[in-house]
Amino acid sequence: MSENVEKSNESVRPEAGLLPPVNVVEDANGITLYADLPGVPKDKLGLQVEADTLTIEGEVSFMMPEGMESLHAEVSLPRYRRVFTLSKELDTEQVAAEFSNGVLKLRIPKAAHAQPRRIEIRVD
Amino acid sequence: MYYRTFFPRDILAEMERLQRDLQQSYDPSIRGGLRGGFPAMNVGSTPQSVEIYAFAPGVDPATLDVQIEKGVLTVAGERTLPALPEKATLHIDERFAGRFRRVVTLPDDIEPNSASAKYRDGVLHISIARKETAVPRRISIQ
Structure with missing residues (x-):
């Protein structure tokens, strides 16, 4: 799995977004990705796997009193977006996602044929 | 950044x-x-209140500690990430882990006893009312 910096010559340029920090862990059976998406309610989270591209998108939506003037903003855009390229041995049909308290956990298992296999050595 | x-x-x-x-x-x-720092913070202001948003996803609310003392707001807590399973490889490691503390200097006209804090979708929202006298009032001309 590698990060995909989108080409700028695409005809439809995605809207500007912040890059959420992620952790990616790989074990023998698959990959687990954790992403920080604070301020995104469950219904504003978008996950998409298309061919070998994984797109994580979220819209920030939190309670703001009317007429609030921003004095200082580190989360300066109301959107997160990050794209990864998945490798062939990952089974994109079996992606499982959990989302709570602004943290996304994605589990992408390796396809059965890509699972580690111990090769027995026969001694004649 | x-x-x-x-x-x-x-x-x-x-x-x-x-x-x-x-x-x-x-x-x-x-x-x-x-x-x-962690958590990232946004600060906003309305004529009636000061609004602080601390972006602290995946934090156990029980570890959060919010204090106002002498006009300074402190947000402290701890974020624990799941332990790395045995024989696993960490390919990308960007998320903050451990104890954190961030401090914001507040305006003079706030009412510290009126502060309220809510944690939702990984955002801690602290709202502190301004003192009555500081709210601009229109004086009608007779």
């Missing part, structure tokens, strides 16, 4: 931000830079 932008739309605003970041590295605030 915690949450970077990948597609800067407004190149002028982006340059201004760069300049500000540079300036800050020369003249840091007494508690270190304003930007780049």
